[in-house]
Amino acid sequence: MTLTNPPHRVGLFVTCLVDMFRPSIGFATVKLLEQAGCIVEVPDTQTCCGQPSFNSGDRSSTAEIAKNVIDAFDGFEYIVGPSGSCIGMLRQYPELFSDNDPYKARAETLATRAYEITSFLTDILSFDQIIADYQGSITYHDSCAGLRELGVKNQPRQLLGKIDNLDIKEMNEAETCCGFGGTFCIKYPDISNRMVSNKSSNAEDTGAKTLLGGDLGCLLNMAGKLKREGSTIEVRHVVEVLANMTQAPAIGEAQYDLANEL
């Protein structure tokens, strides 16, 4: 960032899982964006990106939800979120509207401005001044939508590489789906279980202390499996490490009492 440029005005797309399950990921994202010189706002009419409806074949509800997101983020220079999957959904909005629908052009504008956080920091802002302290080894799960729809692969690793003493131990099949798949894990739990079991054993085999990823859905799935199996690997969203916000217990870890923290 050169100082002569006015700061970017970024709208944070919180994502429903972060809103409900792990607000600290949202705050870590804000912290990184502010460190990179952005002004962050959080439109309070945002809800969900619409993926549950979209992937269930309910196009008309999806279009309604998309309109809400488009309205909520109208006028922002960028829309950034801590999820490849939700941002991938925002990028698909144009196909929900016919050419003569006024929302079509707005959807296209939104799609070109929507970014996943690690790729926004590296690809758009060329920001890499990570100020974080982390001791130990991590392994990284490449969530599918981020990886294959948005090309998020090296960006988180590049940023993590800026942290002294952080050692990346790649696991086998890091790019293979963890079996979450939104409603898939509820509709086909046995198959989903096989997939997440493969993932947890690949993660275990690295001997890494922490498993990181960029999508909370996958992280809840993997943490839930690892904890059920009694594993000691801790699971976190990558922004928690990058923003130096690892004081809070990892996903699904005990001994966390918010009341005591306040």
Add this chain to the structure above:
Amino acid sequence: MQINSPDFKNSSKKALDNPGLQKALGNLRNGFPVKRANAVQRMPEFELLRNEGRDIKNHVIANLDFYLEEFETNVTKNGGNVHWACDAEDARKAILDICQKANAKTVTKGKSMVSEEINLNEYLESNGVQPVETDLGEYILQLREDHPSHIIAPAIHLNLDDVSSIFSEKHGTPHTSDPAALMQEAREVLRDKFVAADVGITGANFCVAETGSTIIVTNEGNGDLTQTLPRVHIVITTIDKVVPTLEDMSLFLRLLARSATGQEFTVYNTLSTGPRRENDADGPEEYHVVLLDNGRSEMIGTQFQDMLRCIRCSACMNHCPVYGAVGGHAYGWVYPGPMGSVLTPKLIGIEKSGHLPNASTFCGKCESVCPVHIPLPKMMRHWREKEFEKHLSPKGFRFGIGTWAYFAKRPALYRWLARASAFSLKLMGGKSRRIRSLPLKNGWTAWRDLPAPEGGTFMDQWKKNQSTETSPSHPDNKCRS
């Protein structure tokens, strides 16, 4: 082949609990994908080839009538016959008719998924013609009265022991687990069949319009013998296999071998261009091509048109984590894996095959390896849309999604729902911060815990921070305020 797709859930459960199958699937997952990756790495222009392949196929689909007619004209010019078949019944009848005119008692067959699609073997048998599969995998399956579970490696669900048992049972030979000995045993049995067969039936990987040729690729050479030894050669194939020129065919052969098995080229590439000519050393007296439509032409101009680009390489299933977990039989019909999840609903109806396009996480791996860039997840989603429109998706599921959408469209209500969920789930997590069992969400908690929420929604905490602070403070503090 009987349709078992409605039973996908049960079949997949059984598959997951079948150790033999799981072992075989493990071999598959560690085999083809690795070989493909190496082959692609050795070929820097692979991406260009993929784009070219996609473009050629798109061009052919847009001009399908032209190329099919050109193909027919050239087959006829070479002395062969083209039989147009609208549906499976037409194709079966045409084939039986040719067999009966040739007084055929036995026919040898090369591997053909289209013949599975039209239930050819059962039909021929019930009409007094005995088909003999000559592809090793298919031969094993025929002995076991089994069906293919994969489009290029039909017996991939079996292990060596399975083969050894069925050979010893059906051939009356001693048990052996030496693969070479088993192969030799099959060769000996099949050799006599090749000689005895009156008709040879093969599929086609491609039909070349400019020459009127068909080509099959095999790694065993059985295809050669099936099409050159018998007096009559019948090719059963579908209208989407036509390519304009030999040059185009070569491009697809390069894409096919690498995408399928990671080979630079398949071992045997056998072209057939009409019946034997006067000075030919060998070849059949008659050459017939049965061109089956079976609903494919109806896909043109629809959301499913791109599926017609498929060259049946199997890369999508080899890389699919769902296929890799449950194998091909669970899909319950001829075409398994991602390509089957798009094609099967068209061929047997979405009413019977609704599970197939639903049993996907949309991880996108299939599309990323498809040599002709077929957007498989997108088309699976289109099938889900059709299901939704027709009210075929399960009631409870529709209700759940509908309720969710209702809230997602109404921000104020949604805030309240998020707050309530975060609160109650946190409570349920208790001190361990993990939920081990959840009513209505048993699918999740049967196999894993649900990490409990931190408590409070992001939106509420953010709002609180904004109203209590005049200037933006460090988000670290916001998190705890």
